[in-house]
Amino acid sequence: MTPELLFEDDHLIAAYKPEGWLVHRSDIDKYEDRILLQYLRDLVGAHLYPVHRLDKPTSGVIVFGKSGAAAAKLQAQLDSDSAVKQYLAVCRGYCPEQGIIDHPLPPVADFKHQRKRPKSDLPKQSAITLYRRIATVELPYPVDRYPSSRYSLVEVELKTGRRHQIRRHFKHLSHPLIGCPKYGKSTHNHFFAEQLHCARLLLHAYRLCLRHPETGEEMTFVAPPKGCFRSLLKQFGWRLPDSPTSPAVALAEHTQQPRN
Template sequence: MTYKTLSASIIYINEDMINQRIDNFLKKKFKNTPKSMIYRIIRTGKVRINKKRIKPNYKLKIGDYLKVPSIKVLIQEKKYFNVKNYEKNLLNNILYEDDHLLIINKPSGIAVHGGSGLNFGVIEYFRNVRPLEKFLELVHRIDRDTSGILILAKKRTSLVKMHQQIRENKIKKEYIALVHGLWPHNLKKISQPLLKITSNNKQKKVIINDNGKISETYFQIKKQYSFTTLISVFPKTGRTHQIRAHTSHVGCPILFDKRYGNLDLDKLIKNKESCNRLLLHAISINFIHPSNGNILNIKAPLDMNIRNFLQTLV
């Protein structure tokens, strides 16, 4: 592993940084620094606020003067992407924007953030093309292979209020999925706990396991074809890969799902459109605006790839 040392720095706390614990703030700012190092520099007094030592649970206040010592960060080798390659798919896919929120129709195949060998994702892209924005954070995440609605917060206060709605189950989401087989008409709810694991090939996934977290998904049939079913999906909880794992568990995996799907069934599908993307799309979201209290209902149209593929089904 290769490390580089960042010089000592001074950070003036503004309104977009307040009410965060100092340990959480530093862990987020220096993501590639071991947590043990973060806590050590706080404990030994090398981190100072207003020239005073503080504890890890200190909450930042507006006007605070934060001094951070020189610190080592891990340099990770990542795949780099040309920023311009994102412009057509992201700038043209903005569904809603104001001073508080930025909502896009994320294409399939683009990660929401860098990591797992990727240097660039949606959040890094918008920070790059919007350098004057003081604050930009993901409100939630969707899988790289899933398309559809993704919300970014442009103010910390908006992020906090949106996260509160998520915790209180006030945000309603609808997904569209095309699954293998004829979905049973009486199967309207799956409630199975999901446990995160790392498979033998070091791939992260979730499995049905009593030791996992409570997960609940509701379903409604939209249209049945000869060998597949188009369904609306309403996740009550927001676990990683929840929809993909639940549909696979009942023997109706989503088409072209390389992690939870059925490759043999995928091969049987007559694919005139050469569609090989996961057929899962976040089509709508309903929530309370974090500033004005209005109810917003945002819809994201299906991309041409999915629409054309559905037209070939019988």
């Protein structure tokens, strides 16, 4: 798949990033030639400024500024939690219906000189993830030690933006994401790749809500998953959330309900 332009004006663009593409060149994967920033610059014929990033195996909505000033204003929204970043993920098992994962995380050590440092030397940073389960499926296959295998489709909202935060938080929750070689479980990853023909990380940036950097107008960009992720949704009979209710709103409504 190739990237898709979702929105463009004089100040910013929003695009769909396919899985397997880097947002920009990086020494972490210096031989990868699918570079989103370069592709979009050529597509729109303008210089673009990164605002945020998506990991290489993650697909979904991403925005770029057309000037340094526009990018800085957009980035400030993302850093201050005034923007809404929502994802779709598939995890192992039936995770709780909804909740908050408030679990500090140390920085991810990507480079050799970082990995040489003892983990105790890496200070943990605040990391908060909200989620709600929106669908489940039970398959009659003994993938692990049980006679059948259960999975959940989860809507996730980030309140902080730590590296690999969603994947690390769902591992902490004991419901690792499917398709993640680092924080997932290989038996389930292999099952999805070999039996369900979906050999990718099942994490997708589904919805991004923020204000226009020049006019202040509220903007919402939505992009459903494509490829094998979309095929899985159909195969499992899972429907995407069509209401604007976010995990944060759903959680607030739940906690405000009177208790018997």
